[in-house]
Amino acid sequence: MIFPLLSTITVSHYLAVGAVMFVTGVLCMATKRNALGILMGIELVLNGANINFIAFGSPYLRSESLGLDGQLIALFVIVLAAAEAAVALAIALNFYNNHSTIDVDRADELKG
């Protein structure tokens, strides 16, 4: 794995960065108990996906790239991530108001 890291920067290097951010985001979602930590994990996952879109859409990295479509989809992802963060934060604040805790392990009222 070290050898390709030392060659010229290509799409694969962007994909590797995206993969690392994706996996750290998934692990954040799995291991954090604070609801806002889970939200940060989601942001990391969306950013990892965005890096892939930008890399595949870049005409400077590939001769036959996605073109502008990659950047447009990345823009839509950014907007939807902002909307999702607003709603998730509202839910977290509501949860905090009702239960006076932010620990997601305490959200077990629906548990059978």
Place this chain on the structure above:
Amino acid sequence: MMLLAAFPLYDFLFMLFAIMACGFAVGVLFSTNIVRMAFYLVISLGSTAGLFFLAGAEFVGAMQLMIYVGGTMVLLIFGVMLTAQERFISLQASGRDWILGLIAGSALLLLLLNAAFSVPKWTADRPTDTLAVDQSKTATPLGLALAGVRADKLGADEKLQPGMSGYLLPFVIVSIHLLIVLIGAAYMARTKRKQVVTNPEPTGGSAD
């Protein structure tokens, strides 16, 4: 000047931003303090914007800085501040969760890295060796594409021309979606006059 031309500026900047983005993402994962996690996330997202600039997507990079680092992170930090009581600053998951998560995560990471470097087209040398930021002018074509006109595909296939290639409808849908989401978020997060605590919790979360 010769020395400057020989220095691989693109590779150096990419490595700098990539290491910052990945390193602070790992910092978000392993930090236990929620305030530090928010700060590390700001740096990681900012470095991602640098990667976008390097890939020639300067408008998306600017939007990343403005919307994510400027907007979403302020929202998150306000959330942290509004809920930051002493016992919620550092909530820890159990060791069993960490071990399971790390095993699954490293397996997924190995798989993704292997896939990223295994396609020969993706590891082929890039066509130009210049800094992409010099020449990228993507803001106008992006704006036109959001208005339904693909200025970059004017000479493309005839079948794609009528209405198929623009992004006007997704743009309108996402605008309405954002409006409704903001109204809903403001409605849900409003302060209530009387706070009813039905089930008072004991202080301090248990670890399992």
